[in-house]
Amino acid sequence: MITATQRPPGFVLRDHVFRVPLRHHDPDSPEIEIFAREVVAPGTEGLDLPWLVYLQGGPGGKSPRMPFPAWVRQATQEFRVLLLDQRGTGRSTPATRQTLATLDSEHEQAEYLAEFRADAIVRDAELIRRELMGDRPWTVLGQSFGGFCALTYLSFAPEGLREVLITGGVPPLSEGPDEVYRACYPEVLAHNDAYYARYPEDVDTARRVRDHLADQWVLLPTGAVLTPECFQTLGDMLGQASRFDGLHALLEEAFVDGRRGPELSDTFLRGVDGALSFAGSPLYAVLHESIYCQHEASQWSAHRVRSEFPQFDGSGQLVVFTGEMIYPWMFEQDPALGPLRGAAELLAKKADWPALYDLDRLERNDVPVAAAVFHDDMFVNRTLSLRSAERVRGMRTWVTNEFAHDGLRADAAVLERVLGMARGQL
Known part of the structure; x- marks a missing residue:
């Protein structure tokens, strides 16, 4: 019609x-x-x-x-x-x-x-x-x-x-999600290296943002809490040439001087919200790992495989951003995903996906x-x-x-x- x-x-x-x-x-x-x-x-x-x-x-x-x-x-x-x-x-x-x-x-x-x-x-x-x-x-x-x-x-x-x-x-x-993420995490590390080589001053800025988030309760405009691990997922921007420099544009306006000292600017928080919220594409988060599944469960593959790459643990001097990986905590922190948390858990356990x-x-x-x-x-x-x-x-x-x-x-x-x-x- x-x-x-x-x-x-x-x-x-x-x-x-x-x-x-x-x-x-x-x-x-x-x-x-x-x-x-x-x-x-x-x-x-x-x-x-x-x-x-x-x-x-x-x-x-x-x-x-x-x-x-x-x-x-x-x-x-x-x-x-x-x-x-x-x-x-x-x-x-x-x-x-x-x-x-x-x-x-x-x-x-x-x-x-x-x-x-x-x-x-x-x-x-x-x-x-x-x-x-x-x-x-x-x-x-x-x-x-x-x-x-x-x-x-x-x-x-x-x-x-x-x-x-x-x-x-x-x-x-033929490869399942675990093999996919074992191949993709090293590529994400390489993109981090390329990013910091282009913008070396962001090494310090990213660390300041992470440390600030570890000490302060910061809300995004949608009401989501911006945590250090959530901040790391901005690395998704590094995978596309059209967005690669957008991470730097966010970080260079990250801080302003408020009444109690440095705080994250509204400009930064609004930009982060737009980059991270799944309100416009919740299926991306809910089904992302299932696109690799044939006769097996994903069991939150990206979350499990990440432990094999300690560079992403978030505690080092260098903030290492992640990629398009989906993590179970996202369904606790993003208001667009919260009501779908139970369904996402069931889909992560589903093992009878048909062949694609x-x-x-x-x-x-x-x-x-x-x-x-x-x-x-x-x-x-x-x-x-x-x-x-x-x-x-x-x-x-x-x-x-x-x-x-x-x-x-x-x-x-x-x-x-x-x-x-x-x-x-x-």
């Missing part, structure tokens, strides 16, 4: 709403809504263009809004682009502390949230493809977690795919696949990515250190490169 049409400069947008089953395997399942925005260049609305569906990173991230990153304009030179709000995100039926409160128990919440992984997202996409295009295949572009979904798509429904493009998101096909990839089918793949693997990616480890790429028949990889994890957003040439690779032009 088309619900609206807009014409911002340079684009024509049509908003779609689709109804899909919450549980694709259950014919009696209740339905949820999936929102998607169709984007074309002006003057091409009536043309029979091929479709490209974009699978956003996350989990729990909605598709881009205006102003669009440059790759969207690049894509509309050839495609009718569909920006999909994956189930639970954006304008699709939301899954948040507010909506999940309508369920009777944390067990019901956990059962509901277990239906929001890549397998369900792919089945949603297939229903939408058939509604829009019939039997014709489309191109899939997956960024980060969207790349994970793309390989699940290639496993479950390759007949729906014309070509698969992945940027910063070739998933581990069909390795036999991937080894027989005949759909063109190309992937940009970012050499210094802090979020998706290049070694695990390249190991997976070897198991997908015909996958072509471009390994580059020119970009960080957000390379697709940074430069539309990334899309041009992987598209050319998939078509054998490069």
